Amino acid sequence: MTGYPLRDRLALMAGLVGPFLVALVLVPFRTDLSHTNAALILVVAVVAIAALGSRAAGALGALSAAAWFDFFLTRPYQTFGINASEDIETAVLLLAVGLIVSQLAARARRLEVITVTEAAYLTRVHDTAELARSARSGDTVVDHVRHELTELLGLRACRFEYGTLMGRPPRLEQDGSVALGRRRRDVDIDGWPEGEIELRTYGNGHYLGRFMLTPGPGPVPPLQARLVAVTLADQTGAALDTAGPMRDR
Known part of the structure; x- marks a missing residue:
């Protein structure tokens, strides 16, 4: 990770650890919380990671979310195995949706940076033009x-x-x-x-x-x-x- 900027390194770490912590928080509620709602909560975590970091961080977050959803929130608990077919579908959808929204969130962040940068460029050109007209x-x-x-x-x-x-x-x-x-x-x-x-x-x-x-x-x-x-x-x-x-x- 040493080749990445600090912000992206932190985002990659969040992508690895963040879904684990969210899934761990959901463990006391797993008998009352539907698997669909639990998956949606993990997707929100993935979106937040991708928006703050990069596509790589979002993708890592999606993989981490799917893994810890399986480990903590589906039977048999504390194993990387799923018995119910509907839980398998939910885990696969969690991974797919997490990957998609992470790409969209990272792209939105990139477009925001480009827009801000272009605005700064235009400001430089505008200010210089104003000075060129008024300077003696x-x-x-x-x-x-x-x-x-x-x-x-x-x-x-x-x-x-x-x-x-x-x-x-x-x-x-x-x-x-x-x-x-x-x-x-x-x-x-x-x-x-x-x-x-x-x-x-x-x-x-x-x-x-x-x-x-x-x-x-x-x-x-x-x-x-x-x-x-x-x-x-x-x-x-x-x-x-x-x-x-x-x-x-």
């Missing part, structure tokens, strides 16, 4: 975008170079890919290239400068984040073209 100097926008790029891409450092191009460092392209000379690097698989990466800014079709990005030690940000970075650079170019840098005044 393009330098103000440059400083703002340097900060935004550092957070967005998890950079160790970010600086801006005005004017002429020097050297041929790797380049973050408009489609979010990274160019190394004439070839493209699959950063999602191979990671960032060594050294600084340039992100060029243009205003009215003219090259105005570039952000020099020094990647941090973390994973490469997703394509969405890289596309937002390109958009922020475009907004910087538009601001520089309209207002110009303060140093030129």
Whole structure:
């Protein structure tokens, strides 16, 4: 489990232990509680585990729920065996429903994360656009975008170079890919290239400068984040073209 984030490790542990504890709590009531209702209670536990964790945690919870339902709540008790055919059907349905709802709950959690993330991206673009319209100097926008790029891409450092191009460092392209000379690097698989990466800014079709990005030690940000970075650079170019840098005044 050491390769999983802490939250997912805790969810996997909950998937293993949670249904056991729920089934154990139900033991004093097993003669009065119908097996269908007991199975539904265990399904609720599986849904909670999947919503807090991952598909793997939900699937483990479903398997654990079916096993402990059999062990504690069906005759003969305290054995992994079932005599009544209807109890076998209930256990199988518990496993199947638990697996299905765990997938749905984990997917809902993933979609929620994507929605929140996209909202954060839109906020960055919107705030930069507002600043670009109101700023008296393009330098103000440059400083703002340097900060935004550092957070967005998890950079160790970010600086801006005005004017002429020097050297041929790797380049973050408009489609979010990274160019190394004439070839493209699959950063999602191979990671960032060594050294600084340039992100060029243009205003009215003219090259105005570039952000020099020094990647941090973390994973490469997703394509969405890289596309937002390109958009922020475009907004910087538009601001520089309209207002110009303060140093030129």
